[in-house]
Amino acid sequence: xxxxxxxxxxxxxxxxxxxxxxxxxxxxxxxxxxxxxxxxxxxxxxxxxxxxxxxxxxxxxxxxxxxxxxxxxxxxxxxxxxxxxxxxxxxxxxxxxxxxxxxxxxxxxxxxxxxxxxxxxxxxxxxxxxxxxxxxxxxxxxxxxxxxxxxxxxxxxxxxxxxxxxxxxxxxxxxxxxxxxxxxxxxxxxxxxxxxxxxxxxxxxxxxxxxxxxxxxxxxxxxxxxxxxxxxxxxxxxxxxxxxxxxxxxxxxxxxxxxxxxxxxxxxxxxxxxxxxxxxxxxxxxxxxxxxxxxxxxxxxxxxxxxxxxxxxxxxxxxxxxxxxxxxxxxxxxxxxxxxxxxxxxxxxxxxxxxxxxxxxxxxxxxxxxxxxxxxxxxxxxxxxxxxxxxxxxxxxxxxxxxxxxxxxxxxxxxxxxxxxxxxxxxxxxxxxxxxxxxxxxxxxxxxxxxxxxxxxxxxxxxxxxxxxxxxxxxxxxxxxxxxxxxxxxxxxxxxxxxxxxxxxxxxxxxxxxxxxxxxxxxxxxxxxxxxxxxxxxxxxxxxxxxxxxxxxxxxxxxxxxxxxxxxxxxxxxxxxxxxxxxxxxxxxxxxxxxxxxxxxxxxx
Amino acid sequence: xxxxxxxxxxxxxxxxxxxxxxxxxxxxxxxxxxxxxxxxxxxxxxxxxxxxxxxxxxxxxxxxxxxxxxxxxxxxxxxxxxxxxxxxxxxxxxxxxxxxxxxxxxxxxxxxxxxxxxxxxxxxxxxxxxxxxxxxxxxxxxxxxxxxxxxxxxxxxxxxxxxxxxxxxxxxxxxxxxxxxxxxxxxxxxxxxxxxxxxxxxxxxxxxxxxxxxxxxxxxxxxxxxxxxxxxxxxxxxxxxxxxxxxxxxxxxxxxxxxxxxxxxxxxxxxxxxxxxxxxxxxxxxxxxxxxxxxxxxxxxxxxxxxxxxxxxxxxxxxxxxxxxxxxxxxxxxxxx
Numbered sequence: 031x032x033x034x035x036x037x038x039x040x041x042x043x044x045x046x047x048x049x050x051x052x053x054x055x056x057x058x059x060x061x062x063x064x065x066x067x068x069x070x071x072x073x074x075x076x077x078x079x080x081x082x083x084x085x086x087x088x089x090x091x092x093x094x095x096x097x098x099x100x101x102x103x104x105x106x107x108x109x110x111x112x113x114x115x116x117x118x119x120x121x122x123x124x125x126x127x128x129x130x131x132x133x134x135x136x137x138x139x140x141x142x143x144x145x146x147x148x149x150x151x152x153x154x155x156x157x158x159x160x161x162x163x164x165x166x167x168x169x170x171x172x173x174x175x176x177x178x179x180x181x182x183x184x185x186x187x188x189x190x191x192x193x194x195x196x197x198x199x200x201x202x203x204x205x206x207x208x209x210x211x212x213x214x215x216x217x218x219x220x221x222x223x224x225x226x227x228x229x230x231x232x233x234x235x236x237x238x239x240x241x242x243x244x245x246x247x248x249x250x251x252x253x254x255x256x257x258x259x260x261x262x263x264x265x266x267x268x269x270x271x272x273x274x275x276x277x278x279x280x281x282x283x284x285x286x287x288x289x290x291x292x293x294x295x296x297x298x299x300x301x302x303x304x305x306x307x308x309x310x311x312x313x314x315x316x317x318x319x320x321x322x323x324x325x326x327x328x329x330x331x332x333x334x335x336x337x338x339x340x341x342x343x344x345x346x347x348x349x350x351x352x353x354x355x356x357x358x359x360x361x362x363x364x365x366x367x368x369x370x371x372x373x374x375x376x377x378x379x380x381x382x383x384x385x386x387x388x389x390x391x392x393x394x395x396x397x398x399x400x401x402x403x404x405x406x407x408x409x410x411x412x413x414x415x416x417x418x419x420x421x422x423x424x425x426x427x428x429x430x431x432x433x434x435x436x437x438x439x440x441x442x443x444x445x446x447x448x449x450x451x452x453x454x455x456x457x458x459x460x461x462x463x464x465x466x467x468x469x470x471x472x473x474x475x476x477x478x479x480x481x482x483x484x485x486x487x488x489x490x491x492x493x494x495x496x497x498x499x500x501x502x503x504x505x506x507x508x509x510x511x512x513x514x515x516x517x518x519x520x521x522x523x524x525x526x527x528x529x530x531x532x533x534x535x536x537x538x539x540x541x542x543x544x545x546x547x548x549x550x551x552x553x554x555x556x557x558x559x560x561x562x563x564x565x566x567x568x569x570x571x572x573x574x575x576x577x578x579x580x581x582x583x584x585x586x587x588x589x590x591x592x593x594x595x596x597x598x599x600x601x602x603x604x605x606x607x608x609x610x611x612x613x614x615x616x617x618x619x620x621x622x623x624x625x626x627x628x629x630x631x632x633x634x635x
Numbered sequence: 636x637x638x639x640x641x642x643x644x645x646x647x648x649x650x651x652x653x654x655x656x657x658x659x660x661x662x663x664x665x666x667x668x669x670x671x672x673x674x675x676x677x678x679x680x681x682x683x684x685x686x687x688x689x690x691x692x693x694x695x696x697x698x699x700x701x702x703x704x705x706x707x708x709x710x711x712x713x714x715x716x717x718x719x720x721x722x723x724x725x726x727x728x729x730x731x732x733x734x735x736x737x738x739x740x741x742x743x744x745x746x747x748x749x750x751x752x753x754x755x756x757x758x759x760x761x762x763x764x765x766x767x768x769x770x771x772x773x774x775x776x777x778x779x780x781x782x783x784x785x786x787x788x789x790x791x792x793x794x795x796x797x798x799x800x801x802x803x804x805x806x807x808x809x810x811x812x813x814x815x816x817x818x819x820x821x822x823x824x825x826x827x828x829x830x831x832x833x834x835x836x837x838x839x840x841x842x843x844x845x846x847x848x849x850x851x852x853x854x855x856x857x858x859x860x861x862x863x864x865x866x867x868x869x870x871x872x873x874x875x876x877x878x879x880x881x882x883x884x885x886x887x888x889x890x891x892x893x894x895x896x897x898x899x900x901x902x903x904x905x906x907x908x909x910x911x912x913x914x915x916x917x918x919x920x921x922x923x924x925x926x927x928x929x930x931x932x933x934x935x936x937x938x939x940x941x942x943x944x945x946x947x948x949x950x951x952x953x954x955x956x957x958x959x960x961x962x963x964x965x966x967x968x969x970x971x972x
Contacts, residue, residue: 060787061787061788062787062791212785212787212809212810213785213786213809213810213811214811391747391784392788393785417785418784418786419784419785422747422785423748424747424748424788477852477874477876477877478852478874478875479874480852480871480874482852483851483852483874483906483907484907486746486909487909488907488908488910488912488913489903489910490904490907494851526875526876527823527876527879530876530879530945531945531946531949532878532945551942551945553945553948591851609783611872611874611875613869
């Protein structure tokens with residue numbers, strides 16, 4: 031009779047709990063009040079539990095951000111008991127284990143099928159020297175972190191999982207339910223994010239927990255931290271339990287491929303507890319003594335690869351620096367969320383977990399693909415064409431959820447430059463620039479002014495100057511006048527409604543360019559090939575120069591309020607760019623110039 | 636034997652192959668589209684969003700009442716009291732909302748900013764109107780807008796979501812599936828354009844609650860401009876002919892009642908505002924069945940002539956109401972004097 035609360039069942043329960051918790055955190059990371067919204071949920075807890083994130087940012091910044099205190103109990107737990115996190119907590123580990131289990135389910139009832147499956151499983155779970163690979167990954171990442179380039183988030187299982195779920199599966203699932211988002215969410219390169227997750231899960235078909243065994247740098251770090259763990263898995267060999275029959279059932283079910291039947295490789299033990307459960311003689315224990323068949327700490331050989339990886343990591347950060355992408359060569363479209371540190375310090379902290387992109391109510395924070403260079407893959411960048419309406423001026427959500435303070439948690443006062451921050455002024459993300467070859471009033475003699483209307487700054491950073499300009503094909507011959515009604519001839523069929531209030535009339539050849547000097551607004555216009563009529567806002571006044579005889583020319587002018595950016599007031603929020611009716615390449619676009627985070631040397635002095 | 640020709644096997648395979656071939660022929664002939672795809676899927680649009688004006692007022696001058704409140708010591712006057720007073724003067728809300736009516740309240744929730752900045756419909760006004768509709772026996776009161784900023788943020792920060800739910804009204808966020816293409820009859824601009832038609836499902840009364848704001852391009856943003864929020868898509872292209880499109884909006888949906896809230900008026904930096912210095916306390920509120928008249932009155936509150944907002948005249952030409960609001964004989968009432 032086996033007890034119901036077997037240790038593997040406890041492990042499974044913990045894994046289910048943490049996977050469920052991950053899904054809950056993904057769902058509730060939506061701005062708003064109420065139980066199902068971001069109102070007090072510790073949505074970063076699992077992310078901040080990863081020792082890799084804590085140690086990586088520690089090496090890169092020489093500080094320990096308070097949020098990352100979640101990692102301290104994990105480190106202590108690991109130091110004493112080994113990779114409990116991998117076996118019991120890590121949600122990606124749980125999904126890997128589940129996928130591997132699913133792939134090895136034996137459906138066939140044919141004779142010999144089970145034996146064959148067990149042999150295949152034993153082969154799959156044999157210890158391999160490739161287990162050393164993850165230590166090379168770790169060495170590379172930590173060396174790069176020492177030189178200020180934090181790349182750990184690309185491989186950290188928790189960041190990888192949150193990023194993938196939040197930017198691919200959550201929005202795809204919600205596009206039908208609409209429980210989280212009113213407008214459909216968009217994330218640039220979402221397919222690539224999903225492809226990475228699919229690859230990580232798919233690799234479990236080759237070997238169970240492939241990522242955990244061969245690639246995971248967080249697991250590698252915890253293996254190192256568990257170097258002196260007093261309690262560990264081991265085999266007993268004493269008279270009371272008889273001799274080990276070398277049935278290798280422990281090896282067969284070992285998720286970490288740590289060879290529990292023989293010389294046990296402790297660093298590889300994922301604490302799945304399957305060996306404990308599988309041993310028919312209860313010879314496997316979790317106890318404070320070495321394994322009877324011998325034990326070693328790390329897989330071999332590792333030293334040479336370790337040194338090479340360290341060197342590669344140490345070199346990569348300075349070499350990335352040569353590219354100058356954080357400096358003179360910075361991409362003009364690399365606009366970071368409000369509160370982001372300067373590029374160098376930002377890259378020392380960002381783990382690309384995507385929490386800022388998830389919580390952003392505007393959906394303008396996007397995972398960078400090329401904008402920040404290779405070094406900044408999937409770091410947050412504002413893409414104003416996407417989302418609802420630029421970066422909302424009254425919002426500081428991204429900095430509040432950032433688990434490593436790559437985006438500082440701003441107060442609204444600091445963001446807006448109010449109260450104690452009045453002297454510093456608002457946080458600027460960049461500056462808007464008009465493209466006068468694409469802007470409707472500048473390039474196409476059409477009124478527009480959406481950008482000015484929606485500029486949220488007071489006084490507005492977009493201001494206008496009014497011009498009256500003759501339109502193309504706007505000339506006609508005067509026939510007769512009757513009060514405010516003019517009869518005309520020879521006017522080409524207009525492509526716009528000349529009676530819409532934006533169009534004006536003056537005698538051809540006159541210099542009238544203001545209402546005071548005699549311009550008349552066209553209040554209504556009818557057009558026929560044979561003749562046209564216009565109703566003006568007031569009767570033409572001879573004293574102002576309206577001395578028209580039949581056959582004299584008149585011309586139509588359009589009143590254009592042409593927009594200008596006042597760069598000293600522009601905060602780079604991008605509402606103008608988002609709302610610009612030129613749908614493709616916008617007529618006004620924001621680039622990073624004058625951004626607050628760059629400090630001295632911004633655009634304006 | 637496997638390599639032996641078997642009649643049974645051949646017949647079985649021949650039958651299977653024929654079934655596949657026949658399925659192909661069947662599908663091709665059943666679904667053959669000789670004409671090919673049309674250039675666009677336009678043309679099947681609904682005609683407008685509906686005419687919700689009272690039947691008995693058809694072709695008659697509308698009703699209008701204006702309330703001025705005395706604000707003591709810089710305290711904002713009570714919008715509910717002002718609204719009740721104005722409604723009483725136009726026959727009481729019961730004349731417009733009958734028991735069982737399903738009412739849609741169109742607010743201006745354009746921006747995710749606090750109500751004190753006056754860029755959006757004041758939550759007190761929404762709360763009062765929602766509660767009064769419920770009191771009048773409305774079976775359903777819903778509130779909607781398709782704002783500029785993210786809808787959740789807009790309704791939350793403006794206090795409108797709270798005001799709606801606390802007073803028995805349902806908040807309708809502008810979800811994608813609520814939009815359907817509509818055309819304005821005789822319209823030039825709004826043709827097969829996505830509009831918030833889903834919010835009108837089952838609705839038989841429409842009430843607009845609008846602030847009075849400066850607007851550099853249009854002259855002012857009040858009742859008619861508020862209806863811009865029924866449009867979806869890249870609606871900003873219509874700013875090229877903003878007067879034309881607002882005149883079409885006046886035909887797109889005809890409201891039962893319009894409330895113009897001039898308690899605080901945004902005189903500068905509109906329609907976003909952003910600073911208290913953009914606002915002025917005017918302490919007036921108007922209720923009208925005629926949106927054009929309401930907006931004409933609103934221009935007065937801004938100290939501007941109706942000619943400065945040409946869409947007002949165009950809306951009258953389109954038959955949506957009267958510019959000369961005084962012809963409606965509006966009652967001028969004082970509250971708390």
